[in-house]
Amino acid sequence: MTAPASVPEIRKGLAGVVVDTTAISKVNPETNSLLYRGYPVQQLAATKRFEEVAYLLWHGELPDAAQLAEFRAAERAGRALQPNVKAAIDLLPTTAHPMDVVRTAVSVIGASDPTTDDASREANLAKSMSLFAALPAIVAYDQRRRRGEDLVPPRDDLDYSANFLHMSFGEVPEQVVVDAFDVSMILYAEHSFNASTFTARVITSTLSDLYSAVTGAIGALKGPLHGGANEAVMRIFDEIGEAENVVPWLDAALAEKRKIMGFGHRVYKNGDSRVPTMKASLDTLIAYYDRPDLAELYDTLSGEFVERKGIHPNLDYPSGPAYHLMGYDTETFTPLFVASRVTGWTAHIIEQAASNALIRPLSHYDGVDERSV
Ligand SMILES: CC(=O)SCCNC(=O)CCNC(=O)[C@H](O)C(C)(C)COP(=O)(O)OP(=O)(O)OC[C@H]1O[C@@H](n2cnc3c(N)ncnc32)[C@H](O)[C@@H]1OP(=O)(O)O
Ligand SMILES: O=C([O-])CC(=O)C(=O)O
Helix, strand or coil: CCCCCCCCCCCHHHCCCCCCCCCCEEEECCCCEEEECCEEHHHHHHHCCHHHHHHHHHHCCCCCHHHHHHHHHHHHHCCCCCHHHHHHHHHCCCCCCHHHHHHHHHHHHHHHCCCCCCCCHHHHHHHHHHHHHHHHHHHHHHHHHHCCCCCCCCCCCCCHHHHHHHHHHCCCCCHHHHHHHHHHHHHHCCCCCCHHHHHHHHHHHCCCCHHHHHHHHHHHHHCCCCCCHHHHHHHHHHHHCCHHHHHHHHHHHHHCCCCCCCECCCCCCCCCCCHHHHHHHHHHHHHHHCCHHHHHHHHHHHHHHHHHHCCCECCHHHHHHHHHHHCCCHHHHHHHHHHHHHHHHHHHHHHHHHCCCCCCCCCCCCCCCCCCC
């Protein structure tokens, strides 16, 4: 008789496992802080625009005036929806989830780029810019075609967020809405080794290309335990209807052991560092659109859930209703997250490529013992 093999320590879901270093962002659950390249994200959201944050994530420093002007010009030059990408989107049924459409569009861009397999830093920065610039058109056009509306061409006189809203709705909303949108883009941009970023790093570690890594990351973000939660929050709000239904709805949901989307986090256990900033933007939108009923539903659900379970809201909880108020369809929320997070993903792809080791963990076999056929 052979002695049973000892079982090594297994960290399901890699919980608590440190797999590499990164200089891009620091998530600190003890101090409830999030730094992008050393800067607190709250300060960036209060004083910078999303283009400056994208530059910071890729280059490590904030841009000076000339660098920002050059960066903005490059972004504007890549805004138009390319005919082959539009044609590919038009082939997809409107029953497809918008995340599937965005994933396919990125894949088409990759397949059409003659430099796809050039993994130099310069080539990867150029590809990152082309995705950053193209994603607003992809996300906006897909929502419009579902509504039976035509493509809206970009406007060169507008910054990133104002142009994104213009391409989505055919008009530029009041500055208060543009600002809330820009804050959401900054807050969603980067969060260390989350599941989608780790996916991008795994794909990069095989020496695959940037577009493949981003395509895989989009697939990982789609799930409701990750980015898909902003959409799921709005579906929960629709299910509950109004604040007075929260208690019976929550009683039933908890009895059924349902996960309440928009709450909980693998790293933060005492609240997500980004929530107060996004909640402040949501509050300005609630005042602007005169929707105190939504504020009441938001506060009642979070108050009840935190009191009963001690589990706090994550960024998807305030951003879901914020995108709803801006006029986005619920299924478009996670593609908006993609348009922002592409900056963090590509920063990690470039970092991984510069200091690569194939990512290949081990597993402990617990299947049938060796036997003869
Ligand atoms: C931008 C982002 O991606 S932020 C995350 C967005 N995702 C969501 O909002 C989905 C809802 N939340 C969750 O599913 C989880 O909190 C996760 C996946 C985000 C983090 O999960 P983990 O760190 O793996 O914690 P885990 O899921 O093991 O939860 C620990 C306990 O809290 C419970 N719990 C955690 N979150 C929730 C929730 N939202 N609703 C109900 N119970 C929850 C779990 O059921 C578990 O209870 P148990 O110990 O009795 O089994
Ligand atoms: O860090 C995580 O696990 C999820 C998250 O909040 C993010 O990706 O923004």
